[in-house]
Amino acid sequence: MPARRFTVLLAHELAWFRQCLIGRPFVGYQCATGQELAVTRPKHRPLTLRDVSEACGVSEMTVSRVLRNRGDVSAATREKVLAAAKALGYVPNQIAGSLASQRVNLVAVVIPSLSNMVFPEVLTGINRTLDDTPLQPVVGVTDYLPEKEEQVLYEMLSWRPSGVIIAGLEHSDATRAMLTNAGIPVVEIMDTDGTPVDSMVGISHRRAGRKMAEAILKQGFSRIGFLGTKMPLDHRARKRFEGFTEGLTKAGIEIEDREFYNGGSALAKGREMTQTMLERSPDLDFLYYSNDMIGAGGMLWLMDQGVDIPGEVGLAGFNGVELLEGLPRQLATMDACRAEIGEKAAQIILDRSAALDTEDSFEPEHITLAPKISYGQTLRRHGQG
Amino acid sequence: MPARRFTVLLAHELAWFRQCLIGRPFVGYQCATGQELAVTRPKHRPLTLRDVSEACGVSEMTVSRVLRNRGDVSAATREKVLAAAKALGYVPNQIAGSLASQRVNLVAVVIPSLSNMVFPEVLTGINRTLDDTPLQPVVGVTDYLPEKEEQVLYEMLSWRPSGVIIAGLEHSDATRAMLTNAGIPVVEIMDTDGTPVDSMVGISHRRAGRKMAEAILKQGFSRIGFLGTKMPLDHRARKRFEGFTEGLTKAGIEIEDREFYNGGSALAKGREMTQTMLERSPDLDFLYYSNDMIGAGGMLWLMDQGVDIPGEVGLAGFNGVELLEGLPRQLATMDACRAEIGEKAAQIILDRSAALDTEDSFEPEHITLAPKISYGQTLRRHGQG
DNA sequence: CTGAAAGCGCTAACAG
DNA sequence: CTGTTAGCGCTTTCAG
Numbered sequence: 001m002p003a004r005r006f007t008v009l010l011a012h013e014l015a016w017f018r019q020c021l022i023g024r025p026f027v028g029y030q031c032a033t034g035q036e037l038a039v040t041r042p043k044h045r046p047l048t049l050r051d052v053s054e055a056c057g058v059s060e061m062t063v064s065r066v067l068r069n070r071g072d073v074s075a076a077t078r079e080k081v082l083a084a085a086k087a088l089g090y091v092p093n094q095i096a097g098s099l100a101s102q103r104v105n106l107v108a109v110v111i112p113s114l115s116n117m118v119f120p121e122v123l124t125g126i127n128r129t130l131d132d133t134p135l136q137p138v139v140g141v142t143d144y145l146p147e148k149e150e151q152v153l154y155e156m157l158s159w160r161p162s163g164v165i166i167a168g169l170e171h172s173d174a175t176r177a178m179l180t181n182a183g184i185p186v187v188e189i190m191d192t193d194g195t196p197v198d199s200m201v202g203i204s205h206r207r208a209g210r211k212m213a214e215a216i217l218k219q220g221f222s223r224i225g226f227l228g229t230k231m232p233l234d235h236r237a238r239k240r241f242e243g244f245t246e247g248l249t250k251a252g253i254e255i256e257d258r259e260f261y262n263g264g265s266a267l268a269k270g271r272e273m274t275q276t277m278l279e280r281s282p283d284l285d286f287l288y289y290s291n292d293m294i295g296a297g298g299m300l301w302l303m304d305q306g307v308d309i310p311g312e313v314g315l316a317g318f319n320g321v322e323l324l325e326g327l328p329r330q331l332a333t334m335d336a337c338r339a340e341i342g343e344k345a346a347q348i349i350l351d352r353s354a355a356l357d358t359e360d361s362f363e364p365e366h367i368t369l370a371p372k373i374s375y376g377q378t379l380r381r382h383g384q385g
Numbered sequence: 386m387p388a389r390r391f392t393v394l395l396a397h398e399l400a401w402f403r404q405c406l407i408g409r410p411f412v413g414y415q416c417a418t419g420q421e422l423a424v425t426r427p428k429h430r431p432l433t434l435r436d437v438s439e440a441c442g443v444s445e446m447t448v449s450r451v452l453r454n455r456g457d458v459s460a461a462t463r464e465k466v467l468a469a470a471k472a473l474g475y476v477p478n479q480i481a482g483s484l485a486s487q488r489v490n491l492v493a494v495v496i497p498s499l500s501n502m503v504f505p506e507v508l509t510g511i512n513r514t515l516d517d518t519p520l521q522p523v524v525g526v527t528d529y530l531p532e533k534e535e536q537v538l539y540e541m542l543s544w545r546p547s548g549v550i551i552a553g554l555e556h557s558d559a560t561r562a563m564l565t566n567a568g569i570p571v572v573e574i575m576d577t578d579g580t581p582v583d584s585m586v587g588i589s590h591r592r593a594g595r596k597m598a599e600a601i602l603k604q605g606f607s608r609i610g611f612l613g614t615k616m617p618l619d620h621r622a623r624k625r626f627e628g629f630t631e632g633l634t635k636a637g638i639e640i641e642d643r644e645f646y647n648g649g650s651a652l653a654k655g656r657e658m659t660q661t662m663l664e665r666s667p668d669l670d671f672l673y674y675s676n677d678m679i680g681a682g683g684m685l686w687l688m689d690q691g692v693d694i695p696g697e698v699g700l701a702g703f704n705g706v707e708l709l710e711g712l713p714r715q716l717a718t719m720d721a722c723r724a725e726i727g728e729k730a731a732q733i734i735l736d737r738s739a740a741l742d743t744e745d746s747f748e749p750e751h752i753t754l755a756p757k758i759s760y761g762q763t764l765r766r767h768g769q770g
Numbered sequence: 771c772t773g774a775a776a777g778c779g780c781t782a783a784c785a786g
Numbered sequence: 787c788t789g790t791t792a793g794c795g796c797t798t799t800c801a802g
Contacts (some may be wrong), residue, residue, distance in 0.1 A: 046545065048567065064797065072771055089566055094543040096795030099778045104480065114508055120499040120590065127526060136540065141512060153522060158479040160431065176782050181474055200798060267711025295713045304713055305459045323708075326652025326682045327687055350456055402794055433779060444789050449781065484794045704772030776798075778795105785790075 022055055024162065031163060045091045050225060056084035067092060076205045098160070105134045108156035109351050110166040112144040112234075117321060118338055119167070122189065126165065126340020135162060144233045157182055163349035169194035170235045185352040185362075187345040191236050192368045201367040204235045206243035208334055208371055212246025212316060215373050219381045222284035222315050224248065224255050227273050227298065228290030230260035237290045240318060245287060253344045257281040261283075261294070270297020278313075283311055292317035295331050299378065315378040324376070332379030337369040344369075390391075432475045442598055452477060483545070490519045490732050493541035495551040497529045497619075502706060504552070505724055506572065510548065510727020518735055520547060530620045531557045541566055548734035554579035555620045565690050570737040572730040574622050575721075575751045585590020586729045586752040589627035592622045593756055595681035597701060598632025599675065600758050604766045606671035608641050609633065612658050612683065613675030615645040622675045625703060629673060642666040646679070663698075670698055677702035677709055684763065688713060700763040709761070717764030722754040729754075731767050 018051040058081055065071045066081040073081075073101065084090075096103045109126060111119045128136050138161065140152035150172055156164070157178060163185040169192075171179070177185045179197045186198040193206045216224065228239050228245065245255055251353035259277045261269045270293065289295035295317030299309065305315055309329060317324075348365055355362050373379075392437045409607065415606055434693055438445040439473075443466055451466040451704060469475075483489045494511060496504045500754075507679045511522050523546065524535035534556055541549070548570040562610045564582045571583040578591045611629065614622050630640055632648070646654045654676065663669065674680035680702025683729060684694065702709075705720035742745050758764075 050795080057485075060795090061774080061797080062772060065772090068797090070797095071746075077772085089562065091539065091542050091563070093545060093795055095480055095489065095545055096778090099480045099484050099780085100795075100797040102778065104795090105649060114505040115500070120505055123499055131778065154476065160480055177474065178476070203797070214459055265707040265710040266562055267708055269711075271711055300711065300713055322650045324650055325650040326654075326685065328545050436780085443778095446781080446790080450788090453781090455781095458788060478779055482781070482796090484796085485779075485781040487794065558792060600779090669787085771802105773800105775799090775801100777798085781792105781794085783791090783793105786788085 004121035012264065036176055046093065046271070047088055048093070048306050049090075052081065052085050052090050056080045064084045065150050090296060101284035104160045104162060105136055106159055106161040107135050107137045108140065108153070108159075108161040108164045108166075109137045109347070110140045110142060110153055110156065110164065112149075113212065115143055118319060118336065121338040122167075122342040126346045127342075128321050128339070129343045129350065132200055135346075135350060135353065137165075137346075144231060146175070146233070150178075162353045163187070165189055165345045165349065167191075168235055169196055169200065178249055185349050187348050189345045192366065193239050196364070196366065199345075199348050199365045199367075200339050201365075202339075202349065202369050203337055203369050204243075205239035206246070208318070208336075209240035209243025209245075210247035211243075211373065212240075212318075212334060213244045213251075213373075213376075214287055215379065216288065216314065217248070217253065217308075219314065219379060222253060223380070224253070224286045224288060225257040225259070225277050225281060225284045226255050226288050226290070226293060227259045227261075227270070227277065230262040237264065240290060248361050248385070257282055265294030266291065267297040267300070269302040270294030270299075272297075274301045276297035283362050286310075287315050289314060289315070289317045292319045292331060292333050295333070296324065296327055299327065299329060301330055310378050310381055314381065320371075322372060328374035329378060330374075332376040334371045334373050336373055340369060390611040401746055403665075406572050410423065413694055416514055419731050432473055433478070434475075437466065437470050437473060437475050440473060441465045460552075461599065469751060489545045489547060490521055491544060492520050492731070493525065493538070493544075493546040493549045494522045494523045495525045495527060495541065495549065497527050497534075497536055497552055503721065504722040505703060510724035511731040512727075513724070514728045514731035514735065516570050520735060522550075524730075529616060531560070531618070535563075535648050539561055547738045548572070550574055550730045550734065552576075553620055554581055554585065555725065565705065568626070570734050572733050574730045576624070577751065578624050581749070581751065582754075584730075584750045585734050586726050586733065586750075586754070588726075588754050588756050589628075591631070592623035593703070593721075594625035594630075595630025595632035596628075596758065597625075597703075597719060598629045598636075600672065600760075601671055601701065602633070602636050602638065602766060604695075604699065606766070607638060607665075608669050609638070609644040609671045609673060610644070610662050610669045612639050612644045612646075612655070612662065612679060613673075615647040618711070624632075625675060627671060637731040641669055651678030652682040654724055655679030655684075656686040656724065657682075659686045661682035670696075674700070674702045677704045677706045677718050679729065681709065681712055683714065684714060695766055699766065703705060705756075705759060712765050715759075715761035716764060717759065717761040719756045719758050725754060 004117060009126045049060045049063055053063050056109060058077055062073060062077060063081050066073050066078050083356060113119055123139065130137055138156065140156055142152055144151040153175055161184065162177065162308050164182065165187045167190050169188050176197060187197045188200045190202045192200055192204050226241065249256060257277055257280060259273045261273055270289065273294065274287065284334050287298055289298060299315055302309055302313060309315060316332040318334050322332050324333065344367055434445045434448050438448050443462055447458060447462060448466050448697050450618065451458050451463050468654065498504055507542050508524065509694065515522055523541065525541050527534040527537055528615065538560055549564065550572045561582060563748065569634050573581045573585045575587045577585055577587045577589050578740045611626065611693060613626060633639060642665060644664055646658055654715060660674065672683055674683060684700055687694055687698060694700060701717040703719050705718050706750065729752055737747050
């Protein structure tokens with residue numbers, strides 16, 4: 001009887017059939033009607049513990065122990081198992097492992113954007129702490145949209161991660177509920193002006209704005225413009241702005257002019273906005289930018305115009321981005337401690353997930369970092385001020 | 386008999402015991418010796434399908450169907466189930482779902498770095514395509530280290546993702562073996578100068594270098610310096626360099642001077658290197674930078690020095706970063722098509738994983754995008770050139 | 771030190 | 787349209 005390449009099998013036949021396929025390119029199969037069939041092997045069936053077990057003649061359980069370095073296994077067995085696993089190219093199935101062990105070595109990291117270098121830097125900090133630990137970060141991006149945050153968090157929680165690191169303290173009710181009920185450590189990062197669900201690590205943006213206002217006033221500037229992002233959902237930028245006006249108000253001063261932008265190349269926008277503002281309010285003697293990129297754009301524009309910085313106009317930004325180092329003049333700024341925030345947040349998750357094993361209990365941690373002003377060459381009016 | 390807070394249970398008791406805990410803060414338990422115990426409920430047991438099933442009086446299977454929108458379910462039952470799931474705050478367990486269904490909606494994305502904005506942009510492209518599909522990207526970072534690439538890939542494959550998107554064509558033997566044997570679609574991105582394991586999407590960096598050489602020569606420049614990254618493992622930068630020298634060689638010209646850097650702020654390094662090179666080789670009339678950031682730094686330095694660009698010295702970079710738009714002068718560059726690469730790569734994975742369901746077979750796709758030179762204001766010597 | 775048994779929470783396949 | 791059954795590949799638990 002000639003071999004055919006394809007046939008339909010009943011379900012229970014198929015189950016048995018798959019057993020036959022292990023490790024063979026194809027298999028001859030005598031089906032119920034007595035027909036002899038040649039069937040192509042399924043393209044790829046990933047190896048299982050059982051395959052390794054059969055290859056080295058050791059029970060699945062022992063293989064598992066060797067591969068996880070758990071429990072005592074004789075050196076001889078260990079060698080045998082490792083050799084077999086390597087020879088076969090076995091890659092353990094974490095899905096099955098996590099289901100069985102009820103522990104998942106993933107940490108959900110939820111951030112608003114990747115385009116703003118701030119967040120890749122936080123991730124770098126998280127990576128640094130989590131490298132050389134079993135924990136692994138998984139990133140979700142929300143585009144600053146609360147609905148998307150909800151959705152992203154939901155999807156991440158459905159993987160039952162060991163912890164959540166999430167940017168900001170402002171969330172929808174649903175998001176907050178999920179965080180509260182997830183039963184895993186949650187660290188809210190970047191911002192500490194508010195009440196976290198659990199732990200938090202960040203800086204006070206309100207205080208940052210206030211401190212910058214104080215520094216500016218101390219240098220004798222008084223006719224101040226603010227340039228920032230329009231995004232109503234960037235709560236941290238908003239809080240900096242609020243803290244800033246608050247700081248000025250305490251000294252009886254008000255912002256003279258303000259300008260907001262949305263999208264586009266930040267550097268180019270900084271130029272445009274600065275031009276617009278100075279044409280509208282030529283009397284200004286200081287410009288405070290809500291981030292370094294637009295600040296740098298503004299600075300470049302002013303230099304093009306031959307404006308004396310900080311003699312005629314002083315400048316400051318926010319974030320302490322590396323880029324500033326290469327600019328013709330060092331822009332005053334404030335470091336947002338991004339990498340450190342990432343490291344500390346990851347450390348909290350790490351400590352807590354270790355504590356779960358030892359049944360220790362942990363209190364929520366609230367860490368507020370204090371960013372320092374870097375005066376650069378655009379804020380100090382009088383010598384070493 | 387007084388209630389105690391803690392006790393030791395035999396294993397089989399515990400199993401039964403857990404049933405009692407469902408939905409209750411604590412439970413009275415009559416153990417084998419007749420003792421009545423009050424036991425605190427475990428901190429948190431995530432809800433299961435069974436909980437929802439019990440809450441709404443519908444079989445687990447039907448609940449599952451409703452939650453996945455699979456198969457026909459009567460509107461009435463659907464409503465009931467959805468209401469119960471929502472009320473309880475049920476979040477499905479993907480770990481279990483993936484194990485049972487043998488399909489994991491994750492796409493592994495392996496890239497060398499997050500600090501270089503190129504990669505976040507590729508990710509944005511991938512996200513854009515994968516949004517509104519069940520597939521979800523998971524990112525791993527290799528720091529340009531082959532060993533780390535191996536390790537990261539191994540960990541990602543252990544989650545049995547639906548596909549892999551990985552930067553570059555150069556990998557260790559082990560990495561290549563894993564990619565070949567994973568049995569899932571693999572797309573190697575960014576570069577097309579070489580042989581992929583499966584599919585690839587990118588640009589030819591060799592050709593990019595060559596084209597830039599041709600453009601420079603056509604503008605009449607002839608004493609050319611190259612400034613680039615020292616990283617021997619950035620194969621794409623290397624290939625651009627090779628293509629560049631090749632292009633010059635064809636015209637009988639050789640690079641006059643070269644300078645390489647490592648780490649630090651790219652903008653600042655661009656300044657330094659440019660200064661170093663021009664002091665060493667003052668005759669140069671063109672500088673080709675291996676990326677836009679160092680190019681921008683060089684440009685800023687030259688402008689500080691009052692050098693006429695491109696009259697005295699022409700400049701070009703590579704990548705087409707958004708930043709350039711805000712610079713005092715538009716740097717010539719070449720777009721690396723980053724977002725498009727991300728989109729196309731994700732699309733390939735998407736098509737293939739759909740094809741797996743319909744049993745269609747797919748050929749590897751090799752997509753080479755053609756980056757265009759943007760002349761800016763630093764490359765054209767003679768009017769519109 | 772090693773093995774056998776019993777699930778983890780869900781879904782595919784089939785039977786009503 | 788809905789329910790039942792039998793695993794997915796691994797680890798936990800307990801018994802040698």
